Amino acid sequence: MEILDKEQQLERLYATTPVYEWELIINPDHSRTKTTYGIFLVLVLIGWITLFFLRDSTGLIVAGIFTLNAIILSPWYRYLLNADKRHYYAINKYGMYSTSEQIIPEIAYTIVRRSAWVGCAICVFAAIFIGPMAFVGAGGAALMSFTMTNFRSVPYKNQCLFDGYAKLLNFREEDYTLCSHNSMAGCKLIIPQEKLVPIIEVIKQYNDTFEEEFMDIYKDAKFQARPIILEIVR
Incomplete structure (x- = not known):
C-alpha cells in the first residue's frame, strides 16, 4: 500500500x-453594529476635542481628518471587515x-482599493502642509489606507x-x-x-x-x- x-x-x-x-x-459578530457606532463616536469625539484645544486652522483640519476617518472606517468595519460570511x-x-x-460584491473591493489610494494622497498632503501635528490623525489614516490598497476577498480553508x-x-x-x-x-x-x-x-x-x-x-x-x-x- x-x-x-x-x-x-x-x-x-x-x-x-x-x-x-x-x-x-x-x-x-453579533455585536458588530454596536462596535461600529462606538468607532464612529470615538473618532468624532477625538477630532472635536482636538479642535477645542487647537482653535485655529490646524485644529479644524485635524478635526476634519478624524471626522472623515469616522465616516469611512465605520462602514468599512461593519460592511467589509465584519460582513456576513x-x-x-x-x-x-x-x-x-x-x-x-x-459575502462582498467585487465592486465593493474595487471601490475600497481606489478610495484607499485617494486617502493615502490626502493624508500625505495633510502631513506636508500642516506639519507634525497632522500625524496625530493623518498617520493612522495613512497606514489604514495603504493597508486597504490591496483589499480583496481571500477564502479561508x-x-x-x-x-x-x-x-x-x-x-x-x-x-x-x-x-x-x-x-x-x-x-x-x-x-x-x-x-x-x-x-x-x-x-x-x-x-x-x-x-x-x-x-x-x-x-x-x-x-x-x-x-x-x-x-x-x-
Whole structure:
C-alpha cells in the first residue's frame, strides 16, 4: 500500500466527492453594529476635542481628518471587515474540510482599493502642509489606507484528516471543533442543531473511535464575537 505524505493526503481529501456537506451564511459578530457606532463616536469625539484645544486652522483640519476617518472606517468595519460570511463544510472518507469567505460584491473591493489610494494622497498632503501635528490623525489614516490598497476577498480553508480517531469538541451552541490524532488543532465547525446527529453518524462511519466533549471556554468571557446563523443554505 502506497504511503502518502501530508500534502498528497490533503490533495486526495479535496479531490474526493463529499459524502455529507452543508453550507451556512453567518453573522460573524453579533455585536458588530454596536462596535461600529462606538468607532464612529470615538473618532468624532477625538477630532472635536482636538479642535477645542487647537482653535485655529490646524485644529479644524485635524478635526476634519478624524471626522472623515469616522465616516469611512465605520462602514468599512461593519460592511467589509465584519460582513456576513459563507461557510461550506464537506465530509468524505478521508476527512473533513471547510471554506469560508466574506459575502462582498467585487465592486465593493474595487471601490475600497481606489478610495484607499485617494486617502493615502490626502493624508500625505495633510502631513506636508500642516506639519507634525497632522500625524496625530493623518498617520493612522495613512497606514489604514495603504493597508486597504490591496483589499480583496481571500477564502479561508481548514481541514482535518481522519486517522481512525475523531473527537468533536463543543464550546458553545453550534460552535464545534473536530480533531484527530494527526490534526489536534482541528477543523472549526458551525453545526446547526438539526444537522448534528447525521454529521456525527458520518464521522463515526469513517473512524474506529469517536468521542464528544463539552468545553465551556467562554464561561468567564465578558466580550466575545459570537457567530449567529442567518441562513442554512443546504
